[in-house]
Amino acid sequence: MSTDTIAAIATPPGEGGVGIVRISGAEAFKIAERVFRWRGNKPLQSHRVYFGAVIEPATGEVLDRALLIPFRAPRSYTGEDVVELHCHGSPYLLRRVVELVWREGARPAQPGEFTLRAFLNGKLDLAQAEAVADLIRARSEAQLRSALALHEGKLSRHAHALNDTLLGILATVEAHIDFSEELGELDPASLAPDLQRLIEQLDALLHSAHTGRLLREGARIAIVGRPNVGKSSLLNALLGTERAIVTDIPGTTRDTIEESFQIAGVPMVVLDTAGLRESADVVEQIGIERARRAAERANLILFVYDLTAPDLETDARLLHTLPSEIPKLLVGNKLDLLDVPPAAPERLASTTGVVDTVFISARTGTGLETLHQAILNALNLQRLGEETPLLTHQRHIHAVEQAKQHLRNALDSLQQRLPPDLIAVDLRSAWLALGTITGETADEALIERIFRDFCIGK
Known part of the structure; x- marks a missing residue:
């Protein structure tokens, strides 16, 4: 991950009462101290609001009377040092302020880069990061509730629970591979019910996909x-x-x-x-x-x-x-x-x-x-996501479908008493598929594809 200090306008284009310029990275506080003057000019303390002026350091020219809010790492959105400048919402003014911040050492943030850093610093998992974009795009109460549930980790917790059960089954299979003489052959009767329950839980998730698509x-x-x-x-x-x-x-x-x-x-x-x-x-x-x-x-x-x-x-x-x-x-x-x-x-x-x-x-x-x-x-929309989390993203649906197919293959191999090595391959593949939902097993290309659809400033 890049360690550059980044900055961008975090509020939508157009005029408004307030516009926010967000800075994140190791140099965020130093840059803020150069472009903002406040009473006393004592060292900035995290999670406090300062009233002062945004200034041109070279000339002392006041660009705006504004608020500054600093957040020390790791207690910030990105997990890094973050500073927000709350200015008047003139597009011209905000452009001047962010260009000033760039001149003082920050670089322009890429689309979704603030949330990407939050993900890479463990503040959010991948599904929760996607929910940030869903929250921004929500156009109805139900869409908002669905995005909030995803952001608060409802799907992530469910995926973690499924993967924990799956890892327990995989550990049993691998134990029979490593200690076959002591443990003997795998008993289908002991593992098949657990695999079948996992498949049924994935079916319930997939059943929610139709509702999730209608909602989205x-x-x-x-x-x-x-x-x-x-x-x-x-x-x-x-x-x-x-x-x-x-x-x-x-x-x-x-x-x-x-x-x-x-x-x-x-x-x-x-x-x-x-x-x-x-x-x-x-x-x-x-x-x-x-x-x-x-x-x-x-x-x-x-x-x-x-x-x-x-x-x-x-x-x-x-x-x-x-x-x-x-x-x-x-x-x-x-x-x-x-x-x-x-x-x-x-x-x-x-x-x-x-x-x-x-x-x-x-x-x-x-x-x-x-x-x-x-x-x-x-339309089966009367009880939205009350029990099973809704799958509202095609990526999540694909991951669950893949995991389900690998589990079916593992169950078939178990019932046919095939070597445990073959069963373990499908179990690992199912674990990898489910892990992409939260990002545990996601590769760099997938992560890049998700965040490039974000807006700049998030």
């Missing part, structure tokens, strides 16, 4: 159905705003409308589509084809039908044309126009992929909360 990217929800059943009204109700034009004329919506919203802090992308029907109108035909493509790319389909004018035969035919593997919620709309409670449409509910039926009024909002909960249930 946003669940895609397609609203489909016949013309004039209230699809655009439902879009507006979900968004809480008049986004789509609503009329009594069938075929009003001719193109796919895509908007973002949240349910219980979970990011969603909803697509309002053209009504599905036979049409001679060329423009409407294009809209209908786009509606079908939107349904094919969705994580969930809301199939809307009109409670006041049901056409179950047509709706059933349309439902059968939609992808069977994508879950569907039946949404009976215009509840406010009924005098008696509606009955569940058994003919539609029996269609492959239909998971629930909800009755709503998109116009009055009746039933929307029930629909929200049904959407979360259909």
